[in-house]
Amino acid sequence: MTAESFIGLSVQEIDTPALVIDLDVMEGNISRMAGYFKGIDANLRPHIKTHKCPIIARKQVEAGGRGITCSKLGEVEVMIQAGFTDILIANEIVGRQKIKRLMDLAAQADLTVAVDDAGNIEDLSTAAQAAGIQLKVLVDVNVGMNRCGVDPGEPALALAKKVAASSGLTFMGLMGYEGHVVSIASADERTRKGRESMKLLIETKDLIERSGLAIHVVSSGGSGTYNISGPYPGVTEIQAGSYIFMDAHYQETGIEFGSALTLLATIVSLHLPDRIITDAGMKTITAEFGFPVVKGSKDLEVIGQNEEHGKIRTTTGKSSLKVGDKIELIPSHGCTTINLHDKYYAVRKGNVEAVYPILARGKST
Amino acid sequence: MTAESFIGLSVQEIDTPALVIDLDVMEGNISRMAGYFKGIDANLRPHIKTHKCPIIARKQVEAGGRGITCSKLGEVEVMIQAGFTDILIANEIVGRQKIKRLMDLAAQADLTVAVDDAGNIEDLSTAAQAAGIQLKVLVDVNVGMNRCGVDPGEPALALAKKVAASSGLTFMGLMGYEGHVVSIASADERTRKGRESMKLLIETKDLIERSGLAIHVVSSGGSGTYNISGPYPGVTEIQAGSYIFMDAHYQETGIEFGSALTLLATIVSLHLPDRIITDAGMKTITAEFGFPVVKGSKDLEVIGQNEEHGKIRTTTGKSSLKVGDKIELIPSHGCTTINLHDKYYAVRKGNVEAVYPILARGKST
Numbered sequence: 001m002t003a004e005s006f007i008g009l010s011v012q013e014i015d016t017p018a019l020v021i022d023l024d025v026m027e028g029n030i031s032r033m034a035g036y037f038k039g040i041d042a043n044l045r046p047h048i049k050t051h052k053c054p055i056i057a058r059k060q061v062e063a064g065g066r067g068i069t070c071s072k073l074g075e076v077e078v079m080i081q082a083g084f085t086d087i088l089i090a091n092e093i094v095g096r097q098k099i100k101r102l103m104d105l106a107a108q109a110d111l112t113v114a115v116d117d118a119g120n121i122e123d124l125s126t127a128a129q130a131a132g133i134q135l136k137v138l139v140d141v142n143v144g145m146n147r148c149g150v151d152p153g154e155p156a157l158a159l160a161k162k163v164a165a166s167s168g169l170t171f172m173g174l175m176g177y178e179g180h181v182v183s184i185a186s187a188d189e190r191t192r193k194g195r196e197s198m199k200l201l202i203e204t205k206d207l208i209e210r211s212g213l214a215i216h217v218v219s220s221g222g223s224g225t226y227n228i229s230g231p232y233p234g235v236t237e238i239q240a241g242s243y244i245f246m247d248a249h250y251q252e253t254g255i256e257f258g259s260a261l262t263l264l265a266t267i268v269s270l271h272l273p274d275r276i277i278t279d280a281g282m283k284t285i286t287a288e289f290g291f292p293v294v295k296g297s298k299d300l301e302v303i304g305q306n307e308e309h310g311k312i313r314t315t316t317g318k319s320s321l322k323v324g325d326k327i328e329l330i331p332s333h334g335c336t337t338i339n340l341h342d343k344y345y346a347v348r349k350g351n352v353e354a355v356y357p358i359l360a361r362g363k364s365t
Numbered sequence: 366m367t368a369e370s371f372i373g374l375s376v377q378e379i380d381t382p383a384l385v386i387d388l389d390v391m392e393g394n395i396s397r398m399a400g401y402f403k404g405i406d407a408n409l410r411p412h413i414k415t416h417k418c419p420i421i422a423r424k425q426v427e428a429g430g431r432g433i434t435c436s437k438l439g440e441v442e443v444m445i446q447a448g449f450t451d452i453l454i455a456n457e458i459v460g461r462q463k464i465k466r467l468m469d470l471a472a473q474a475d476l477t478v479a480v481d482d483a484g485n486i487e488d489l490s491t492a493a494q495a496a497g498i499q500l501k502v503l504v505d506v507n508v509g510m511n512r513c514g515v516d517p518g519e520p521a522l523a524l525a526k527k528v529a530a531s532s533g534l535t536f537m538g539l540m541g542y543e544g545h546v547v548s549i550a551s552a553d554e555r556t557r558k559g560r561e562s563m564k565l566l567i568e569t570k571d572l573i574e575r576s577g578l579a580i581h582v583v584s585s586g587g588s589g590t591y592n593i594s595g596p597y598p599g600v601t602e603i604q605a606g607s608y609i610f611m612d613a614h615y616q617e618t619g620i621e622f623g624s625a626l627t628l629l630a631t632i633v634s635l636h637l638p639d640r641i642i643t644d645a646g647m648k649t650i651t652a653e654f655g656f657p658v659v660k661g662s663k664d665l666e667v668i669g670q671n672e673e674h675g676k677i678r679t680t681t682g683k684s685s686l687k688v689g690d691k692i693e694l695i696p697s698h699g700c701t702t703i704n705l706h707d708k709y710y711a712v713r714k715g716n717v718e719a720v721y722p723i724l725a726r727g728k729s730t
Contacts, residue, residue: 015460015462015463015730016460016730017729017730018730049672049673071672071673072673091633091673092633092634092688094631094632094633094644094688094689095380095381095631095689097380098380116634117634117635117688119687119688119689120688120689123689142636146639146640147634147640147642147671147674147676148633148634148642148674149634151636179671266459266460267459268456268457268459268513269457269481269482269512269513269514270482271507271516274511275511275512277512277513279459279729282651282653282701283700283701283704283727283729284729286647287653288647288652288653306512306544307414307436307700307701308414308436308437308456308729309512309513311512322484323457323459323482323484323485324459324460324484324485324488335648335672336647336648336672339648339705340704340705340727340729341727341729342727361727362648362705362706362707362726362727364382364644364648364649364673364705364706365380365381365382365383
């Protein structure tokens, strides 16, 4: 059977392992997040790195997203082919081949890219001039995550001036991703640390504006801080992505979005109490944030994974499960789990409504 | 640039992140393993779950492999399309759709499948009869891994009798995978525990033969036990897979195969000493067995990974690396890392000789 031939069937009839979207829950998440941004000045620019799927990105933009966010050029290529025109690359684009691809893409869509290095700015400027393009640029500021990003304050000002002085580049503003904050479980601590990060970012914005440069964009935030960084004065857009599905890891933050993604798995071998074996292993569902949670069961606990098998125990010693039965697992980390799959089964009220291709799966260059 | 346009270029010119095979080392591994099996009775049946690539499977079979081993029907489909005809599915195939696919495939190639459940045997028998096929079956015995597999001794005998009595099925013998042994670092302990597992398997073989059933196949083993289980009297074939590339995890066993696979990554942001940021994150290289190792460097240590970024520190506080430089990472777990990629760059003496598509990537159903 092809994936499409499952349309109309019940979830339990889908061949496994399979990613399953609860459409009602996902659409509720889209509408809740879009609704929040209708009430504040900042815009929502959904990050597609979680779902990697143009069909879902389209729903987000139609609900009120201001363009989309991507991490990788391969993702941008997929999204431009799908008709998206306003794209932020929230990442540094480095190296001869990539900069060439970036210029080709910038000729087709309204792209903005992040920078944190003087040499990279020079490379982008040279390439933009050669291509006859004016490329929009955000200076990426390290607001405490200690990954990419130039230090806030004077170092950021120096890069901003360099961008502004570079032919072929248009200095648009700043990006600062508080990635060290977004999944802190305590709302109080998340709020405190999120505001600390935004303070660094907005102080840098003020410093740059005092130097005479205009700032049009201050891009920040994730799903765990949309309502912390979003309303922070001076922030213009939020790059939330994970809210679309709310994996088990993100649920620990308590933000009010529903769990919309599961992995359907089949019991392929069974010896109670601790050898309930599924077809959902490391090549199907990731575990860097912990093993998946069995949906709708308090007694079943995932205790191990091999490449193509998951191992579950029943805490009661008993189970009515038998070989061939199907269960749903909630991934601990949706973004990396989705990157293992080529399609979603989009389900409404228990039946397959559509199959969505994950066109940007594996687009890591 | 397309992948093919990198042919002839040096490794350093490949766009990143990219999987790179050192062909001389990989071919040395193939030839060393094939050579070992020329000296013993048991055959090598290479497991393709590591490389997922027909081009590499072909090299293994041409060097002396007796057919191939797969885990998933999706892998079998790819390998049959590539012309392979002798395939062991070292896994249970459960569920209506999968059994239908299995029968379609069994009509095209010489397939053998594992079973460990009476109900599954009945389902296979019914489907084989309906399809007019005689399907080869191995009874999967739990030799201590405690994953799939029926208990050794009488329970295995009962399933063997059931298979032998089932129309449409041909009882061929036993499978027992000592997966809990293959990556034990100590050779002595690996040998002791490997022999314990093989003793269980061969005692079960003897029991079944005494009952009057013939056993033609006893399939076992992995890369860490090829020279323990391979020469064990009664074992007929070994399903080694990981030896092809020897990831960092398997290197701890000290078995004499070379490290043939790296991930080429680019430095995209750099703030010494502990923010050397690469484009190799969780979506490109897996970390369930630990972070990757930086090839050829004692001073650089991977200390973190996000979805699209890796973080490295220099233990000396100094480094001559700059943004745009490329480094090679040795994956801790090749099998799952490869499953994130669509192609290998096959390199000989520093230059790209070919691009190999990873056709069975993501074939998890």
